[in-house]
Amino acid sequence: MKRNDAACYCSIIHQEVVDKVSRAMPQEETLYDLAELFKVFGDSTRIKILCALQEQEMCVCDIAALLGMTQSAISHQLRILKQARLVKYRRDGKVVYYSLDDEHVSNIFAQGFAHVSLR
Amino acid sequence: MKRNDAACYCSIIHQEVVDKVSRAMPQEETLYDLAELFKVFGDSTRIKILCALQEQEMCVCDIAALLGMTQSAISHQLRILKQARLVKYRRDGKVVYYSLDDEHVSNIFAQGFAHVSLR
DNA sequence: ATTACATATGAATATATGCTCATATGTTCA
DNA sequence: TGAACATATGAGCATATATTCATATGTAAT
Numbered sequence A, B: 001m002k003r004n005d006a007a008c009y010c011s012i013i014h015q016e017v018v019d020k021v022s023r024a025m026p027q028e029e030t031l032y033d034l035a036e037l038f039k040v041f042g043d044s045t046r047i048k049i050l051c052a053l054q055e056q057e058m059c060v061c062d063i064a065a066l067l068g069m070t071q072s073a074i075s076h077q078l079r080i081l082k083q084a085r086l087v088k089y090r091r092d093g094k095v096v097y098y099s100l101d102d103e104h105v106s107n108i109f110a111q112g113f114a115h116v117s118l119r
Numbered sequence C: 001a002t003t004a005c006a007t008a009t010g011a012a013t014a015t016a017t018g019c020t021c022a023t024a025t026g027t028t029c030a
Numbered sequence D: 001t002g003a004a005c006a007t008a009t010g011a012g013c014a015t016a017t018a019t020t021c022a023t024a025t026g027t028a029a030t
Helices: A015-024 A028-041 A044-055 A060-067 A071-083 A103-116 B015-024 B028-041 B044-055 B060-067 B071-083 B103-116
Strands: A087-092 A095-100 B087-092 B095-100
Touching (some): A015 B044, A015 B060, A028 A044, A028 B028, A028 B044, A028 B103, A044 A060, A044 A095, A044 A103, A044 B015, A044 B028, A060 A095, A071 A087, A095 A103, A103 B028, A103 B103, B044 B060, B044 B071, B044 B087, B044 B095, B060 B071, B060 B095, B071 B087, B095 B103
Antiparallel strands (some): A087 A095, B087 B095
16 A cells, blocks of 8 residues: 655555556546536536527627626627637628537537436 | 617617527526536546546545545545535445446536547 | 727636645544 | 544635726728
8 A cells, every 4th residue: 555645645545446547547638628628618607608509699799688798798708618619600790690619519518407407 | 779778788689589599598597507517527626536437436545646636635626526416425434435426427528528629 | 081889808806716734524443 | 442544624825717897999881
């Protein structure tokens, strides 16, 4: 039974388990990216935006009106969703229409719904 | 074209769109719960724990050793995962073994992986 | 060009959250 | 009963982040 003194003051109880799982773990960076992705889903404003866009494409003003929030707040959140490649946009004159960019969004949503519905 | 003066200073451009999407939106509380769920996924430590537990059940010490973190930090995170009903535990003497509590976890993971792999 | 309007964005603030440290709780064994 | 050890948890701190406010940018129409 080995001490893992660096950052953890408790002993490794099952060294073979740690080794086995360690080998099975994906790359650090992949897990980081995954957490970053779910972090984007982890805000109710962004969830609402994604949920709305699942219905149909919408412009910024309409989203703001729908959610009863300022245009600025929505625009900031759309930027985050855009950076995560969850939404895309098209410009038509002054108006910018946003829509979902990836079918995984719906799947992730569906699984999330299924989980919260278990209660 | 109506002013949505309460919290938003821009006009509603497509009233019928707002109305239609508004009717299609799930309950506020459901969306809140959904965001709370994804918030739990939105941290790389918790993602790593879930990922490890996908491989097999593990005790707190082993998880701490695997991730090179303190027992305390892991225990705090396990509490959050437990509250979200993402992990369950069984006690065997002094040792507490954690494992995944719901098959949706794997599905959500798989969809997340698929998305981040698109890059 | 100028005005109007839809959207984007930088800075600031208030709040949320992850980790650490200290300590409590629970279990086993001598 | 008391020592050893695995785990849990409360408080504090440092950082991250959501919204607001002010303002910039982009487009269309007069």
